[in-house]
Amino acid sequence: MTAKRRGAQLVMLSFAVAIVMVAYANVGLGHDGQVPAGMLGYGLGLAGLMLAAYLVLAKFAPWADPLILPLVTLVNGLGLVMIYRIELDSDLASAGNQLFWTALGIVMFSVTLIVLRDHRALQRMTYTAGFIGLGLLILPLVPGLGREINGARIWVGVGGFSIQPGEFAKLALVVFFAGYLVAKRDVLALAGRRLLFIDLPRARDLGPVLITWVVSVGVLVLEKDLGTSLLLFGAFVAMLYIATQRTSWVLIGLLLFLGGAIVAGQLFSHVGARFDVYLNPSDPALYDREFGGSYQLMQGLFGMGSGGILGSGLGQGYPQLIPLSFSDFIFAATGEELGLTGLMALLMVYALIVERGLRTSTAARDPFSKLLAGGLSFTLAWQVFIIVGGVTNLIPLTGLVTPFMSQGGSALLANWIIIALLVRMSDAARRPPPQAIQDEGLTQVFQR
């Protein structure tokens, strides 16, 4: 029987909030030489939000993994601090906005936990989720509704708000993948014939893979959103592999991806430009190129290099020099001020969140939960890999948010819902099974 560990969770949660508060004070001291005026209100606000999340979790998912919420709180809080810090030197960043969305994220987290008492309900919505996902993905292309910002058409304007439906599409599609694969996994794993050393699936079973591939490339082409297409495709291949346990799917997926990438690189200048920049970021010609140049990437690398091992200290770097330092490049801005040390710690926290999610997957009792938990966890890891790898020039740069850190409401809400789902599944996985009456009988025999 697994302990609930609610007390430990509260201690860790307080610790996470304390770290964030110290960082917040540090920004003020580093930047202006004094503790920020709003420190108390900000601190109480964040602490209150986390306490609410904790209480909801304790009431509605008492057996949940105690580590997940504190870890996410830490990352979300550090993201808030970084945005607050960047706002001091840049007009575009807005910590107030992000705090509002964080609050809304906690509300979504709570609502999800309260409403969704049994996550297996999602399995019954497999195809609905699929359609919703595709619909959301296509939404920005609807004339009059979609908006193009910074060269990518991934936004939808609703009244005064802009949202990125892609963030929610990602979530819906992972639910769809999990439901579909649970239903088809035996067929996918066993049927088919062997060609050379690869087990080829049947064409009709391959259908969904091809459809997803086409949709991903379609998104890439029409919305110029390289990041999301890479994310979705990777998530699908990974879940296919978990479900079927066949490496051949991974190889097929890689081949399809490489083929798509090469064709896209030839056909679309913005894809080719990213690749040039990846290979030669410091080339002066690319650096000065007006569109699709390496300026932003290099500014991020300069920031991280200048930060060095210990960083410049919060409030003492120059995040305003890095374009979009509050969104896509928040990782580089963090690297400048917290240094290698801070980034290693941050990646460690991300890794822990992912591994706790995957642990939930192995502990889950039904295939759907295993697949959904595995898929959501991998999606988080994959997303961190794509954006951080891009910003640090490990892989070509594609625009994506850094989960829980980048400024942006849609991503924050969607990611908090993902955490709610993981927490819900870990609660189900760790909840002790109802005790058999027979056991009690035996106990009575011993008592006698």
Add this chain to the structure above:
Amino acid sequence: MNNTVKRMAVACLLMFGLLMLNINYLQAVKADDLRADNRNQRSFFARYQYERGMITAGGQTLAKSVDAGGTFRFQRKYTDGPVYAPVLGFFAPESERGIESAANKYLDGTHPDLFVRRTVDLITNKPPRGADVDLTLVPKAQEAAYRDLKQSGKRGAVVALDPKTGAVLTMVSVPSFDPGTMAVPDKAKAARAYNKLDKDENEPLINRAIAKTYAPGSTFKVVTSAGYLMDDDSRDVNSTVNAPDALLLPGTNTYLRNYHGESCGGRASLLDALTISCNTAFAEMALDMGYDKLEQQAAKFGVGQTLAIPLSVARSDIGADEGKAALAKTAIGQQSNQMTPLQMAMVAAGVANDGKVMKPYLINKIVGPDNDEIDAARPEELDEAVSPEVASELRQMMISVVQNGTGTAAQIPNVTVAGKTGTAETAPGAPSHAWFISFAPAEDPKVAVAVFVESGSAGNDATGGAVAAPIARDVMQAVLDR
């Protein structure tokens, strides 16, 4: 499915591992390159975030950082910029020159000597501030030298030394520039100002006192005299040498004549030879000594050394041994010998200081933010150029130059001045450089000066006595009146 999930967990760890490795590479291995890349503006911004130390001299503030608030908080301001610019240099957005560069680590507070203080400031959360650099310059003399050169529209340089310590009391180069135009935190504007000065044909960015060498003309006769007197103990100021009206240069058909074809009377004492600056007499002395001895004597005054005061000084040189005809002309400073004005000031100072040449220096002391002394100059002897006896004889000869010879324009009432004029032909038909080296008071020298006026800037027939000597007089007077 647990097996594949576990493999997936390993794959995720590998992904994070790759990211971590890459970040280590970026922030530990490649960090220095990224930091130093000239497209990385952080160092440029950082230059304006701390209060840079002041540069002072004789109780006056020559450069300081003023808090302007905002992104470019501390900005550099210069008082009397052009007067001190050749020494101070400038503090531009991406570079610095002069003392601003040579003492940069003190001024910006990164020098190891300031480490303890910086650590204390860090703990007590004091805003960082660099140390102040106090120069040896005497503002009154500096201003007098600048004014004299500038008002006459001449190009040239003045160097005054304290002969006993080597402290540089005056260092002026004209035309000069306003360092304030390059101290603005606007890279484009600073670059425009720099490029304009850099292309100016009058070369305002060159510190003529130390950065370039010029033919020294007759001022070099002091070195020749020193060598000749040192070569043989029996010689003194009254020893006579041949001084023909025209000397056939060995191995050539050309005759060496005196200035304006004047006569020295066939034979002259050393005293008279220097007093009237008789060319043929010194050519004879050099021919008598030979190249090596002349070269050794020059080296003892510092010729051939590369000095850092801490500004780097161009190497002066008497030229290679090119035969007797060349040697005869070297003796009177007209061959390939090339001297910085500082070097000629060192010759005067060496004679003044009983033969001992002191190492010249510009920084008097380094003062920490709390007015505590961090470092102070320790005068150092460079070499003994001549014996005290020979120094005394040279002094006697140089006094005579000012009292009855070519340097009368340097006389100061109630002060005995010693000096030597120089009028150096630069090229056939081109106007001469005008030189004057001197020290005063002759009995107990407090200041040694070299004045250099560049070819053509003071008329076509400028002589050291007419053009350079009055400037030297004003500078010496200013130091003595201090």
